[in-house]
Amino acid sequence: MKFAVFEWNGSCHVGRVDDHANIIHRLTVDHALARTAGVTAVFDNPDVSVVEDIPLSDVVLKSPVPRPHRNIFCVGKNYHAHAKEFAGSGFDSSAAKGEVPEAPIVFSKVPESVVGPGDAVRIDAMVSTAIDYEAELGVIIGKGGRNIPKASALDHVWGYTVINDVTARDLQGVHSQWLIGKSQDTFCPMGPWVVTADEIDLSDTAVKCWINDELRQDANTGLLIFDVPTIIEAIANGITLKAGDVIATGTPAGVGIGFKPPKYLVPGDVMRVEIGGIGVLENPVESW
Ligand code: MG
Numbered sequence: 001m002k003f004a005v006f007e008w009n010g011s012c013h014v015g016r017v018d019d020h021a022n023i024i025h026r027l028t029v030d031h032a033l034a035r036t037a038g039v040t041a042v043f044d045n046p047d048v049s050v051v052e053d054i055p056l057s058d059v060v061l062k063s064p065v066p067r068p069h070r071n072i073f074c075v076g077k078n079y080h081a082h083a084k085e086f087a088g089s090g091f092d093s094s095a096a097k098g099e100v101p102e103a104p105i106v107f108s109k110v111p112e113s114v115v116g117p118g119d120a121v122r123i124d125a126m127v128s129t130a131i132d133y134e135a136e137l138g139v140i141i142g143k144g145g146r147n148i149p150k151a152s153a154l155d156h157v158w159g160y161t162v163i164n165d166v167t168a169r170d171l172q173g174v175h176s177q178w179l180i181g182k183s184q185d186t187f188c189p190m191g192p193w194v195v196t197a198d199e200i201d202l203s204d205t206a207v208k209c210w211i212n213d214e215l216r217q218d219a220n221t222g223l224l225i226f227d228v229p230t231i232i233e234a235i236a237n238g239i240t241l242k243a244g245d246v247i248a249t250g251t252p253a254g255v256g257i258g259f260k261p262p263k264y265l266v267p268g269d270v271m272r273v274e275i276g277g278i279g280v281l282e283n284p285v286e287s288w
Helices: 031-036 038-042 080-087 150-156 169-174 228-235
Strands: 002-008 011-017 023-027 050-055 060-062 072-076 105-109 121-123 135-141 157-164 188-196 206-211 214-220 246-248 270-275 279-287
Touching: 002 023, 002 038, 011 031, 011 038, 031 038, 060 188, 105 228, 135 206, 135 228, 135 270, 150 157, 150 228, 157 270, 157 279, 188 279, 228 246
Parallel strands: 072 246, 121 279
Antiparallel strands: 002 011, 002 060, 002 188, 011 023, 023 050, 072 105, 135 157, 135 246, 157 188, 206 214, 206 270, 270 279
16 A cells, blocks of 8 residues: 655645556545654554545645654665765765675765655755756655564554665765765655555666766666565664664665766756565756
8 A cells, every 4th residue: 555645725634546546546644744753643543544635636645744853764785785885985984894884884864854755856056956866765654563583573664655765975975974975855755655665576676867868877676686585674774763763774786976077966966766566666856
């Protein structure tokens, strides 16, 4: 099943999208909760029911988790070909430890960086013009836990979405820690909805990204260096994961920094990220 957050009739709602993505079934979720917790408001909530059916074309989709309750956990260098292109870019402050990491590299993005489908990712030329895209599978945690073993890690996943881990490469390099380069305002497009975990085959899900009409990234989650259970085990190692946490699992090869010369984003570009079984997340790039 697909769950989405949308604007309609002047307020924010949560709904279930039908299989053909034609109709959205509006659910009984409080508007304020829809605007912050989004789809996570329906977790273990037996009181949620359908209010009415609305044509999907009549609504404006928002991020399925518009304001995550804390930072988004993210994994760096998690596909072999991308680890190689990034280590060779000159911006990789972790390169001294080797091209391919021995354990997941985990950083975070602040919750306020999240935007929804169709929202502009804004480039502030006063801050950075070395802006890059990163197509990623996003994991939505449904059941919290601490010291979660790999074998049962997927029991904690509620669903999956599409995330674009937009990055200011120069800031990522200058500050060694990646938070500033990754957390710029508007730098975390997410959507178009969350698909429940039962519908996604993690061993074979396509991850693609186009910039304008050029296919730049074309990979598969089966190629992840650290798979989703391994990532969850690593993050929950002494940190209590909570329902509603969001994890971005890393991007494959083909980011702008991998080209010589680099192909950075410029105002007017359109980023289109598609993940098999989930959908398409498209965002224009604009100036501040
Ligand atoms: Mg990333």
